[in-house]
Structures are given as structure tokens and as C-alpha cells.
Amino acid sequence: RGCYISILNIIQGDADAIDPTQVHKALQRIRERKLVDFIPWGPASIQVALARKSPFVESSHKVTGFMLANHTIVHELFSRLLGQYDQL
Numbered sequence: 898r899g900c901y902i903s904i905l906n907i908i909q910g911d912a913d914a915i916d917p918t919q920v921h922k923a924l925q926r927i928r929e930r931k932l933v934d935f936i937p938w939g940p941a942s943i944q945v946a947l948a949r950k951s952p953f954v955e956s957s958h959k960v961t962g963f964m965l966a967n968h969t970i971v972h973e974l975f976s977r978l979l980g981q982y983d984q985l
Contacts, residue, residue: 901941902939
């Protein structure tokens with residue numbers, strides 16, 4: 898079971914659909930309740946970028962999002978892949 902090193906969230910939407918204070922409160926709840934495991938040797942890094950809805954991309958949703966995370970479990974993936982390669 899791994900843990901997160903950092904998380905980047907990009908949230909796009911109408912100006913009236915995204916409330917930065919609600920986003921901040923949600924992040925505080927995540928940190929306080931420890932809903933996400935972060936590395937013990939560094940600070941919990943959650944970055945959020947709020948952006949206006951793109952005029953070039955059609956979407957029926959008021960708010961869309963994207964999350965990019967750096968997780969330590971990728972070590973297991975590469976170890977398993979290397980083991981399978983060695984068996985060839």
C-alpha cells in the first residue's frame with residue numbers, strides 16, 4: 898500500500914459554479930480526517946488550479962476536473978514488470 902507524494906487538481910467551470918472557499922474547506926477536511934495517505938518525510942502537497950471553462954471544448958457539465966498524482970505504488974508496478982521481463 899503506497900502513499901501520495903503530491904497531487905495536482907485542475908478544476909474548470911463557470912465562475913459562479915466554482916467557489917474557492919468550498920474548495921479550500923474540502924481540502925482542509927481531507928487533511929484533517931487523513932483521508933489520503935501522504936509520505937511521512939515531507940509535507941502533504943495538494944495543489945489546486947481553478948480555471949474558467951474553455952471556450953474550445955464542449956461540455957454539458959458546469960464543472961469538470963482533472964487530477965494528476967505522484968504515488969509511491971508505482972515502485973511495485975515496475976518491480977512486477979521487471980520480474981516478468983526477467984522470466985522471459
